[in-house]
Amino acid sequence: MDKPNKPQGRIEPYHHPAAGWGAIKQVAINLVKERVAGGNYKTLFKQNQPDGFDCPGCAWPDKQHASTFEFCENGVKAVAAEATSKRVTPAFFAEHTVDALMKETDYELEQHGRLTDPLVYNALTDKYEPIAWDAAFALIAKHLKALGNANEAAFYTSGRASNEAAFLYQLFVRMVGTNNFPDCSNMCHEATSRGLPTTVGIGKGTVTLDDFEHCDTILIFGQNPATNHPRMLGELREVSKRGAAIVSINPLRERGLQRFADPQSPVEMLTMSSTKIATTFIQPKLGGDFALLKGVAKRVLELDDQAVAAGHERILDVAFIDEHTSGFDAFAADLRAESWPALEAESGVAREDIENLARIYSNGRRVIATWGMGITQHKNSVQTVHMLSNLMMMRGNIGREGAGLCPVRGHSNVQGNRTVGIEEKPAQAFLDRLGKVFDFEPPREHGYDVVETIEAMLEGHIKVFLGLGGNFSIATPDTPRTWDALRACDLTVHITTKLNRSHLVHGKDALILPTLGRTEIDLQGGVAQGVTVEDSMSMVHISYGMNAPASKNLMSETAIVANIAHATLGSGKVDWLGYARDYSRVRDAIEQTIEGFDNYNERIGHPGGFHLRVASRERDWKTETGKANFIVHRIEEDTPIRRAKKQHGERVMTLMTTRSHDQYNTTIYALNDRYRGVFGQRRVVFINAADLEMLGFQHGDWVDMTTVWNDGIERRADSFLLVEYDIPRGCIGSYYPETNPLVPLSSVGDVCNTPTSKSIPVLLHKSAPPAGVTA
Secondary structure (H helix, E strand, O other): OOOOOOOOOEEOOOOOOEEHHHHHHHHHHHHHHOOOOHHHHHHHHHEOOOOOEOOOOEOOOOOOOOOOOOOOHHHHHHHHHHHOOOEEOHHHHHHOOHHHHHOOOHHHHHOOOEEOOOEEEEOOOOEEEEOOHHHHHHHHHHHHHOOOOHHHEEEEEOOOOOHHHHHHHHHHHHHHOOOOOOEHHHHOOHHHHHHHHHHOOOOOOOOOHHHHHOOOEEEEEOOOHHHHOOOHHHHHHHHHHOOOEEEEEOOOOOHHHOEEEOOOOHHHHHHOOOEEOOOEEEOOOOOOHHHHHHHHHHHHHHHHHHHHHHOOOOOOOHHHHHHHEEOHHHHHHHHHHOOHHHHHHHHOOOHHHHHHHHHHHHHOOOEEEEEOHHHHOOOOHHHHHHHHHHHHHHOOOOOOOOOEEEEOOOEOOHHHHHHOOOOOOOOHHHHHHHHHHHOOOOOOOOOOOHHHHHHHHHOOOOOEEEEEOOOHHHHOOOHHHHHHHHHOOOEEEEEEOEOOHHHOOOOOEEEEEEEOOOOEOOEEOOEEOOEEEEOOOOEEEEEOOOEOOOOOOOEOHHHHHHHHHHHHHOOOOOOHHHHHHOHHHHHHHHHHHOOOOOOHHHHOOOOOOEEOOOHHHHOOOOOOOOOEEOOOOOOOOOOHHHHHHHHHHHHOEEEEEEOOOOEEOOEEOOOOEHHHOEEOOOOEEEEOHHHHHHHOOOOOOEEEEEEOOOOOOOOEEEEEEEEEOOOOOOEEEEEOOOOHHHOOOOOEOOOOOOEOOOOEEEEEEEEOOOOOOOO
């Protein structure tokens, strides 16, 4: 576990707009802090450009009419982290035991820099030592061949892996004989991936970036663009300037959705001005989005009834409902039967505000609904995605220009990974095609997701864990149990660019395999290779690195996967090493296997790449009914929060974990969260002033947190500073990964099995300040 840092920082409200000069300053600070060589600054001007590389950060799409620079503050942090001149060499590990490194914080581990050589763990010295690449591949093959069956191995994937690496990875693993593909999707947008297919037929969004130029209303649910997808603010700024309505639906009033100063606007930068983004803020309580959406839908139905009675234009899109949907009558009946007091109580939003939101939605002719993990990390997250689809279908806002569903994915190729086969529950049609193209019988049994993988490791059913990127030990819930699970493995392997906690929480044997970053030139046989990614809006484009590799002893992800496969399976059936020499051959294989990739190599040569067809965008519904489905859900009464409150009363708080602004996923760039007014520290808890009074605490007090759960396991996180904040009563917020120990492994979303990191019942206990900190 991370040791509590000794905060020497401050809490100070931030009154400036998002981005602007503050972002410019932070860009400069990060380039200097990472010791990025001046010659590598030019890399920034190739970021998200047609002839450059795709940002290794978020999955927001690139403009087809790209400007001179198409990067953001957090994108620069991601690039600077790769382009850093700091190195972690074998000499570093000769001086540091794993036990000593475990005492460092995640931030400190990140700051050591880029890994340069493959490493193997020596249990006698408690140190990582150099190993030749071929010997590393042979060790992996030895462990995999020694398994009783292939399901005793699990293969994790980070959303940053390219289509080429991910496709080869899933092919190799299925040829080994398992569908055990835990991946980062399981922890973020899995509710979207499982929820949308039952409503509209495919688990992807229905909009493109062009739709933002035609919409008149945007509803932003559970999302903080300024930190997580900063380039999205440029689109929102243009929408706002057109006079469109933008509504933020989030427990926190995030700075980036209040005002934004565009660094690409000379006027705003020189005049110190900014643009107002959201016109309305709605702050539901944590887990209240389902009831809020149902309340909005109920009010839209009431408005339609009033319009019919008055002989006015209908509010409902009756033609769309009749031609394209199924189940509306049952849905309408359920809305009519729902009580307003229940909707207000469960959403935490007053009826007046619900009705105002319904009025904004009904006045919109072209409405886009976007959402992030504020929607998807709850027990009822799939039901909430269904209700959001229901609401959008009521007025035909799917498959229309300027309107649609827009789940905003986190990591840069998390959607592409799923498209090319990283899926523990693969479609039978995909397996049929894969088996036909490569002449083998793929495993048909569903594999383990992230939570199931941890459980299987704890039970001794998983003996080998291989991670293609990411930081599994910290990204996952129930941190101490996850660490126990990883340490129970016979072998853990991590393909990575920088040192992180997961390399230190290892199996009996352990390997660190350093890989090229996306910003680096990937030469195979003297020929520069490009890799492809798919963004949040189904655009597929190619990415070429621009910088010299951090070490001559690095291999690309694609080459590492191919060499592991060659060492394990041989190349009698598949020419793995041939794929590693020429990535266009991998793309040819993807084209043969997966629908929509026709002329793959040719189409990625076009500026901006190409759009993968999304059937629901064309009102082609790939559902069992052949139509878009309205789905009825009732408000759930027996929830973990309710059960906890029955036991402990109103002292139970609902915790959501969240990112700071100086963070991307589990990577900590600095100890600040300036938009929320936090500087130099991370162990803080945002809490409503009335709750402080009710609990007998004050702003600035220190607390420990414990989880209220029913399995007899103590879960705690100690030494957090209370910060008075504008957040709904009964709700608190704090950063992950510091609070991941509080998330029970068994606390998961219905259907999707995603950890419920946005709705954990906890108790706060007053504690003394950490050593060295003055109260």
